[in-house]
Amino acid sequence: MGNWLLILTICAAAIQSCVAVDRGNFKTCDQNAFCKRQRATQPGNSPWEILLDSLNSTINSLQVQVISSRSQARLQLQLIALADSTLHFELDEVNPIKLRYRAQESLSGSPQLSSLKITEQSSDSISLSFGGTGKAILLVKPFRLDVYDGDQLVISVNARGLLNFEHQRVRKSNEAARNEEPASEPTEGETTAEAEIKHPDEKPVEEEEEPGLWEETFKSHVDSKPYGPTSVGVDISFPGSRHVYGIPEHADTFALKQTKNGDPYRLYNTDVFEYELYNPMALYGAVPFMMAKRQQGTVGIFWNNAAETYVDIEESSSGSVVSSLMNLVSGGGNEPHQQTHWFSESGIIDLYIMIGPTPKDVVRQYGSLTGKTPLPQRFALGYHQCRWNYNDQEDVHSVNKGFDLHDIPYDVLWLDIEHTDSKKYFTWDPVKFPDPLEMVHNLTANGRKLVTIVDPHMKRDSSYFFHEHCEQNDFYVKDKSGKIYEGWCWPGSASYPDFFNPAVRDYWASRFALDKYEGTSLDVYTWNDMNEPSVFNGPEVTMPKDCLHYGGYEHRDVHNMYGMMVVEGTIRGQLMRSDYKLRPFVLSRSFFAGSQRFGAVWTGDNIADWEHLAIAVPMLLSLSVSGIPFCGADVGGFFNNPNTELLTRWYQAGAFQPFFRGHAHLHTKRREPWLFDEQTNKLIKASIKKRYTYLPYWYTLFYEHEKTAVPPMRPLWMEYPQDAETFSMDNQYLLGDSILVHPVVRSGEQEVSVYFPGVDTLWYEIETYKVYEAPGYQTIPVAIEKIPIFQRGGTIVPKKERARRASSLMTKDPYTFIVTLDKQGKAQGRLYIDDGQSLEYQKGSYIILELNMEGHTLSSKVTNQGAFETPELIEKIVIVGLSRAPSSIADNTGRILEYRYDATSQSLVLRKPNFSVSNEWSVNLKM
Structure with a gap:
């Protein structure tokens, strides 16, 4: 009875959340300990300084230690010059207790190196040159990095002194700390690195009393932190730039807003029903990339960290540190510009700096790091028809026939979770879909394709082959105690494959083979949904941060990348089943930097109202300039029922956006175009047909994107960069x-x-x-x-x-x-x-x-x-x-x-x- 009550409670909560987003399910900055600590860092008086006697350099890089004058804690700084005017800035602990996670999966390969030259050195600074017109100055005390394009200062790191790098530590009770004598040697069972972290200045370190350091509670969920606080943060300023863009996904304006008097922009992949508009709360994807625009140039930064991340944005005030610096360097006045503060819960500071100078240069530089979207199959640029859910095989046949009877083009019909056998993915409901291959052949006979949903929550059922294989091969994510993690999602009790394990991705990919995924053909493609991952009874409707992944990393380290790793396995499965002859197609709800290499994304569970139609443009522009060009919003709105005017206008807009799909919730009225009045049917048909007439242009644009990284859908300033x-x-x-x-x-x-x-x-x-x-x-x-x-x-x-x-x-x-x-x-x-x-x-x-x-x-x-x-x-x-x-x-x-x-x-x-x-x-x- 207890389990059934839990199921009913979860389902009731999910249904209720379909009415409107429950903000109480998701943290604010004040409810997040590391966000509060990082935001409390005061500008000025930075304790960090460079140890010049630790300096080493090569033809491509510079390494030097940075030390805190307060705690004597040390960081290793590495600057690496990359091809195409890009500078890689990396800060990590010296001798950490445990290696911190580096999000290398976001990169499309090893970046090409370039020359980094020390042009001048003194006791106060180190001057460098890179990438043609690129220059950089490392200031020794306090530590700061200033980056120039020619003589123009364009980016400054730690100019406001907000660098805050929390070292890993070993927990001990207050009583033990009071009684312990100072020690400089490791105790029994302790590494030298642990001793250095515990006693960085040869003094005993008592456990801090501030809440949230070693564990944190949100609602009924307790997050344990075995290495204590490990967050990293620093300020990044953009002298001369009045506008910044990027860091999707947020339902907000394209030009990012100031956050000084509210929450920062949050990057933490979550399953949010009916998301609110014009606020910085996190949604389904996270791309920690930002472009800064000034009239004479554009720069970009990529904060390569897959942990929960916040970004504060504040316009500088007259007389601020960086404004004064601009005045000194360039002779300009104290013109306001954008100052940002980036902080992540774990990982390292792994920052890529791109100096442009044009918007197209920046997207090319970023694309060379994280990749571009390969040219999709032509059908993927057509119109897609979807709803949760088409009832059965006969329903699919009827819809397909309806498009023909009413002379409306479409390329793909989609099936949501109800097509499966009891929410077991890679299966079919034997009653509703008794002969799926016959259904597929009926579609393909008319030149069309089918997409089926395959989510990463696996039903815990001993008769389900996928679950049994995962248990037998130790393929599931573990909880903090090392046991298989169990959560709740659409199938009820579920576990989650650990896609950071290469063997898991190999197995996942193998399941798309035509002899394994029965009822499919090479004309069946895939929808990876709920891959944030969504966990109905988890903290913030996702997986606990102290779960454990392959390699010993916590979920907190890799959370924002989980969905991307799911899609990587799916893409490989589609390639393998065609013997690497056909281009794959996958749609994903969750994404991270680099997801563009694996296919399309959409903006999730939007609402059938005019504001959600309007917000699609800034959301898609943000995705496009952040490297994810194959993007769209559900036409008509996922929730609720649009009136005919709204639906007409949405089709007109969607026909000129990259990914064009009509989609609707289970409890909405049916929306096939011919179900409306004659005028509405005619107008929707006209919009879809217009899309098809422009397919050669779309196809050409996506080819050009693969070569140049410039997105098909782009802001006006990408072509007119000086038009303020x-x-x-x-x-x-x-x-x-x-x-x-x-x-x-x-x-x-x-x-x-x-x-x-x-x-x-x-x-x-x-x-x-x-x-x-x-x-x-x-x-x-x-x-x-x-x-x-x-x-x-x-x-x-x-x-x-x-x-x-x-x-x-x-x-x-x-x-x-x-x-x-x-x-x-x-x-x-x-x-x-x-x-x-x-x-x-x-x-x-x-x-x-x-x-x-x-x-x-x-x-x-x-x-x-x-x-x-x-x-x-x-x-x-x-x-x-x-x-x-x-x-x-x-x-x-x-x-x-x-x-x-x-x-x-x-x-x-x-x-x-x-x-x-x-x-x-x-x-x-x-x-």
Whole structure:
């Protein structure tokens, strides 16, 4: 009876939390001991100084010890110069009791080294050069690192003196501490390192009375801390920068807000139902990366720590330490700028500093560290249809048929947890889904795919093969006593595979083999949900921090990386089952820095209201600039029932965001588009079809991302870095450098104010070709039929205007090029083509068609073809911005081409030139 009561209590709490987020389930800074201690560190009078006699250097690095004048505790500082203007700053304990965790899994490989030169040294400072224009100065007393781009100070570490590195220690009672004599030698059973930590200044150390050092209680949960307080923190200031961005995931503005009078931004992966907006509480993912923007440059930092982390942001006041420093160094005034304070519960200070100087430089520098998103299969960029849950096999068949009957494209149908046999993953409900492979074949016959959910909480059932294998092979996470940890999630009693164990990831990957995951084919892909990990009866709805992982590390050390490690195993499983021939597809709710290497993420359990539609843009921009470009928000809102206006506007917005999926909660009304009135059905269909016409452009953008790390969805300031008007803008954005999107996010809106960036730049409305001149704001009417979308003058955008049932059926369809001229009559663009699914593109099997219009001639150039061939042709070219009609048009062979010119829109349509995309050609307009 007791167990059933517990189950009922947990379920009731989960259902109640679906009504609104229960803030009482999640800590504030004041309820978190290490956050309070770190935040209490006072600026100025830093005790830390460099020991110059410990200095060592190589051609790439510098090592030196830093000592506290108060406790005599020592830290090892290492500076390493990396390729592409990046500096690696690392602080760790000297002789720790236990090695601290280093989050190396976030990195895509070993960073390429560069030269680090000592250019000047004195008793007060050490001057260094790195990466071309990079310079750094280490100040000895108090310790500080100042980083310059040329002569411009851009980043300062510990300028405010907030460095606080809590050493590991061995606990002893107050009574023992009072009676113990000072000792400099290890006691029996104690290492020399332990003795040094216990007695750093040759004096007995009594146990501190401050609560939360050795254990901490939150609600009914007790967190034991066997090594005492181990948090690390330091301040990082951005001289000259008024705006900072990044550190997703938070439902907040894109330009991060000041936190001085409230909680800091929290990075701690948690399962939050119906999250609140415009506050710094943690959500499902954590990327400790930040960009700082000033008018003349951009810099970035990556705080590589997988433990719970907080970030305080405060604008400097006149006369502050760094403001005064700026005045001294650069001759500038005390202009306010951003000061940040970073602190994590454990680990080391592992900081990467990227000096830009442009926004695209910073994302490239960060991408070289943590990786880029590999080009997804083309189907993944189409529309995805999901809900919790489609009832059974017949329901799936009915939905699939409904899309065809109503002529609505879609590529993927999704199944949530109810498709399994009693929430046992890698299984099927035998009654609801008696023949899953037949169901899959019905989908794939229409060119579509299936995604099934596979979560990391494993039902504790002796008849469940996965659970039995984990117990037999010691694959589960342990509790603090070393026993298998048991928590509660959807299956009831559950345990959690330890994905930090390589053998566990190997086993997980093996379960995706077609002969092991019965009922699947190569057209079935994966959704990893609840991988924060979610534990209904755990502290803050997740795993206790004192659980133990492979290698002896505590969960507190690795928490934010757990979800990413789940996906790494899933991705490998999909690659293995196709013999590394097909690109994988996985969607994950939890993520960390580096997760972009493994697939897509979404913004979790949003709500069907206008504010959640609006917040999607800043949330997706934050993810995009932080290295995770394949991102989206549930169209329509996961919870509650959107009215038809909201649903229409959400589809219009979602069609121009990277990951496009409709999803809804179990208890919402069904939302298939044809279930609404005729007008709503028509508008939703139009939005989805518009997405499909732009798939060639999306595909090209994702290819370019893999090469450059620049995200497809980007803030205006990424293309216009000196336009200060764009720095705090998060209600509109760019797709590539060519398309400007301004979603409509308010009910009943009749018009919106759109900002057009770029000096002397033209922007053309994509349907009417009405032209707007930049820079400045324009009032744009927004009838319910569409949202404001514009193509920049000077660009060429590839499209396919025959939107079929699925993207796979469009493979051989011809292309359309939309050419919008700038004021000089010029335009440029690119089309990338490959087979849309295999990994052969990584061997060079693709086509890149470079397009250029200049002097009334449009020409193409094939810059790479490899072994790839395609029959695809060009069926239409639209040239916009011609003040008059040409007298004739001929191609490079002299063939006269037919065209139609519209004087009202100043557009020319060239129909059926039938050029091959594999060949070079040109079109000459005789004016």
